[in-house]
Amino acid sequence: MNFTLRIWRQKNAAAKGGMVTYSVRGVCADSSFFEMLDTLNQQLVDEGAEPVCFDHDCREGICGTCSLYINGRPHGPVKGVTTCQLHMRSFADGDTINIEPWRAKAFPIVRDLIVDRSALDRINQAGGYVSVNSGGVPDANAIAVRKADSDAAFDAAACIGCGACVAACANAAAMLFIGAKVSHLALLPQGKVEARERVLTMVECMDGLGFGGCSNTYACEAECPKGISVANIAMLNREFLSSAIRKDKAKPFSGGF
């Protein structure tokens, strides 16, 4: 198969970028999208040009490193897959394919198609965990969890942190990402203890990082390669509201024993 590629090239964060057109030939239909880009890069190296930089690692759909905006959609045209699991058989021979980086204020461009997503790490650092140490925990089966709750927690925990939800959102909101983490932990007895504080600190952190607000278009769910449900945003809002109300009501402790 042969393709015409229009790819965003940008030397570094400070440089001005633009779309550059390339053609790539002799691609096998069973090749993955990245193997197609590997073929292009091999051509570029052979010609003495600089290859296109893109983020990728596991190439099996689980690490969440890949982040291409293909023909106007995060991770391309196939629902429920990451860019690395997209195969060229999903395109027609001779197609022109537009490839851009994630575009969001909170994700500055590093080079070409690579963006800096450390804002997502910072949100997780603001409470996206259960505060236990490596030791002194109860036997695993001392904590029974309803299977339905455990399964729902897993569904939320399946988020790979790729940021497609942010890239898909007109407001570049990170509500699905943060909602998934808040739900995962709030659904489990282990995570309930800190649930109220967690949601407040994570949302506060998110607000300070340049993400937009949610306007319920559900583009995030539609483009999430792991099918994370917008129900997690509803749960985030519920958790946030009830925690915020309780926080306002809580009076500083002034009594004595």
Add this chain to the structure above:
Amino acid sequence: MTRLNAAIPEGPLADKWTAYHSGCRLVSPGNKRKLDIIVVGTGLAGASAAASLGELGYNVKAFCYQDTPRRAHSIAAQGGINAAKNYPNDGDSVHRLFHDTVKGGDYRAREGNVYRLSEVSNQIIDLAVAQGVPFAREYGGLLANRSFGGAQVSRTFYARGQTGQQLLLGAYGALNRQIAAGTVTLFNRRDVLDTVLVEGRARGIIARNLVTGEIEKHAAHAVVIASGGYGNVFYLSTNAMGSNVTPVWSAYRKGAMMANPSFTQIHPTCIPVHGDAQSKLTLMSESLRNDGRIWVPLHKKDVERLRSGEVQPSEIAESERDYYLERRYPAFGNLVPRDVASRAAKERCDAGYGVGRTGVAVYLDFADSIKRKGRDTIEALYGNLFDMYRQIVAEDPYETPMMIYPAVHYTMGGLWVDYELMTTIPGLYAIGECNFSDHGANRLGASALMQGLADGYFILPSTISRYLADEIHTPRIDSSSSEFTLAAEAATDRLKKLLNTKGTQSVENFHRRLGKIMWEYCGMSRNEEGLKKALELLAELKEEYRIGVRVPGGLDEFNPELEKAWRVADFIELGELMVRDALQRRESCGGHFREEFQTPEGEALRKDDEFAFVAAWESMAGGVEPEMHREPLEFLDIKLSQRSYK
């Protein structure tokens, strides 16, 4: 003269770790704050170690080449994690897990280490649950288990087919908590290029900031390498594209010994190679062998008809199929260990019974299980794996059998470490897949996650205090000393040399050629003639690389080609060492199969009287061949026998 002393504690096997633990020297909280530790890698081992050391109050610097710690390749582990909980009441115990692991490793691991691993396994499950890892559960709300290869009990805990992901996110959460607390500082998008020694002790590293290209000097009282395995030496493997041997190799060049480097795990159930442009292979979890049956046609006439698409696999009658694992190994059937299953698949394909377009594949068939348990049950157990298969191969495994073939997956070899997980360089530790310690010549399924987390959460945080207790009077290490400056200059020189070679072939090109040599001569089966040939080919490749590699771009910028160029240079050198190791080991054991040494049934034939030792290789200066040291393996609890899964 040998410098190898594993320092296994005295006393009965079952008491060693407890005795060590309770006698180990400690560092007071006030002093921990003054001690710095560098951790290289943020997979299960690195993230759990950095988090645990941070919790204890040490000052930790964590490094990863990825943009975030959560993407380390542990994330891709699918099937599960073993522990000796015996929740299913099927006869498991710490001793049985220990026994299965030593036997599964074909008696090439240390008893003391493996027993400790089995003991610690239960604590890992407790901790992961406390962190909120959503393991699979039964309707009663308690944890579920499944079986893995090489065991007759169900001791594997799992989170659908994404156990590594969920455990890594647990460790990442613990790490994030320490980053927020200020005990851990994260350095992402860094390649660790060198280990810095001061007066013979590991005192820091040289890192390259992958975004700016800046060469950085980082100092600490101790350095922990947790950089994972080196399967990418084969080019095609189930490893992530960025997985590399560079931090390990830098330590080897500085004097840390490499143990059993030729011990490689070829995983039996991977999606077969589709073509020349292929960049990586994808694993289909071993857990699938709980419900999938492996077969090829019994008759050659069906092979042809299947390859040409004239008939579908479902049309081959039951009596016309060869369920070769069930036939050869009735006691374990489809759940034999990985090395055995891989070789059996190769044997059938080499004999001309392979299926698929290329003839290099066997079937993994779920029809029976779907009939018996229902499609919904199979979907709940393996849904994400089936989806992944369908996406890659464009066939529906609910309707037609999967096609699978073995692929490079894990490396049992690695940096030699003693009982405390310290390498032969004082103050330099190696944990997780990058050390050699616990899996012998073959790792059992669901034991990698167990070992990575055992090392990181529980073993290293305890053993490192013995070393650091002597360091409380050592002031913060100065990274402006001449040792650091020289190492930084050497790294810059090597990078410049790669850029200035200005040859004609891309790094990728060399890497593919390296992979072909390694797979052909040092892969699933090896022989003396082939290994000797590989040594010649690798020497040629190394020289060609030196003068002929083309690396575009500059030094002071984001330059993935330059990153790869350094990694592949290290891989070529590693390849030579692997071949040397495979050549000297004139026996077959586990994943190391020397064609000259096999039983009449084609099973691996060990030679315990000659080769019951760990081969630890020491790098020599000035182009001299590396020197091999032997650490004899003593088996006091387990009786050595020819492995049998029949």
